[in-house]
Amino acid sequence: MSIHIDHISKSYGKVNALDDISIRVDQGELFGLIGPDGAGKTTLFRILTTLLLPDHGSASVAGYDIIADFKAIRKQVGYMPGRFSLYQDLTVEENLRFFATIFGTTIAENYDLIRDIYVQIEPFKNRRAGKLSGGMKQKLALSCALIHKPKVLFLDEPTTGVDPVSRKEFWEMLKRLQDKGITILVSTPYMDEAALCDRIALIQDGRILEIDTPKAIVEHYPKPIFDVGAHNTYLLIEKLNAYAHKHSVFPFGEYIHYTDQRDGFDPLELRAYLKNEGLQNIHIERTKATIEDTFMELAKQ
């Protein structure tokens, strides 16, 4: 067991940031914390990286207790905070060298681990970190978090504010790091990234909605789900919401995801209703639930 979170609660004044959270992450697992802003992801990261003390509950990282053995944990983990937190006035290479030095190692010693990532920013190694693009900043931050060969890697929203191409590359890098045996806990507000994790925890308002593999979470979706499209999406949403038997209506890409309250739902009936309401080019098709659908469904309850 690499990360063991046991009934952790934390509140700021009256706000419950975390409410009785329990998660177990296995050695070498890529585990995702999925939830919107303000769900409590960052608070959980800070508790696990020994930056905050929980109000209740206990947790251990790499076998060390987060309170009693906080010094040991600080040697073992790599942490990449949500906000870019490197020295903007130091160059790429100076930042990396600094973090290597304070962890008592050198760039050369662990170069293998970061090579895939670092080669992409190495051409800019004499550039000040503050002048890098968003994607390059993330790569540098990841390199710095990895330079001491941590057993557990904590990445708090590493892809927020990063372009889609860099996001994809970033996740590929995480997969490769996982292959090297590093346990990774990553948080993201992007549901599409959730599918790339081994297991995920859906989290909202400080509570865990569900923990499972992305596949299982999708399969657990309780109702048949339909893609609905029409010539006028705005009107379509309005009419679907007005429909007496609707269970949920969420815009999803070019279509609307629709579920019905009834067990024996007939799409033709909906088509007739929509046509009657003046919609054209109506398209209704059964589709698979996504993690986002599940999240919305669970968050509703």
Place this chain on the structure above:
Amino acid sequence: MKRFIGFVQKEFYHIFRDRRSLFILFGMPVAQIMLFGFAITNEINNVDIAILDRSQDASTKEIISKISSSEYFSILQHIKEEAEIEEVFKKGKVKAVLYFEKEFSKKLIKQHTAKVQIVTDATDPNVANTISNYINSILSNYQEEQNRAITLDYQIVPQSRMVFNAELKSVYMFVPGVMTVILMLVSAMMTSISITREKELGTMEILLVSPLNPFQVIIGKVFPYIFLSIINAAAIVILSIFVFHVPVNGSLFLLGLESVLFIVTSLALGILISTISATQQTAMMISLMGLMLPVILLSGFIFPISSMPVPLQVISNIVPAKWFIIIVKGIMLKGVGISIVWKETLVLLGMTLLFIGLSVRKYKIRLE
């Protein structure tokens, strides 16, 4: 040790890549010492005065020529009427008027007493006072010369001698003060800003989640400033010796040691400030308002502590700068050794330990 060197190296990068901090570090000391040394002075030189001479005889002419030949005064104009006195003052250039009564010489010889009035523009009381004193002494000097032949039955001859600063140069007073202000500001403000900057930029979060312990972070932060402040102190002393000819009568080595002690006091204060402020802005405000003003106003740098109201005198005791100024004045001007300034040194040492103790207690090993 390698970690420490790496950390200090990083700090030097920060300092040398930030123009603002470089300017505060090296521009301010030179600017201040030059300002205080040259521009701000209590001495008077070439003050414009006017003469209203109702007698125009041998005696008044001699007195006037004595005054105008001194380097302190230059006679701007002669006026004829008493009514004109206010007028010339209002114009602003003339700072004093010397008014000789009618038949000055005759009265002096026959009645043994003649009157001259010194009227000064007291919008600036210190200057007015000084002018009046200077003219008085020129007059009494003249009187002495005239009376040389005669011996009075009783005579008190005051002989004043100004020790340690015989020429009453104000730069002697400013150098210890400026040195104190600069060391305090540079050390306390720069460290508090540089520590809070890590908090503000979020890098403190990463430093905390690293094997560095808080003590290493603090020492690493402070070390470059000890080094730079020593350079600053040396620069100030060299400037004051060679540009302003301020003597160092005591041991230069002791002065150095005491300066290092005061630098450490200020750094400890800076660390303490950084533990209570979350942003660079706050740290800067606290340093400026909380340190600069007391250092300038309550340390005896400009205003003598003995003439302050009692409550302020009591408060001045907690200003570290007060003790350092006493030490520096003692060593530089009076040439005393540690046997005289040990008490002040102990006070500074105690304050330093207190500040360090407080900041270690307040320093957070976590984010809250």
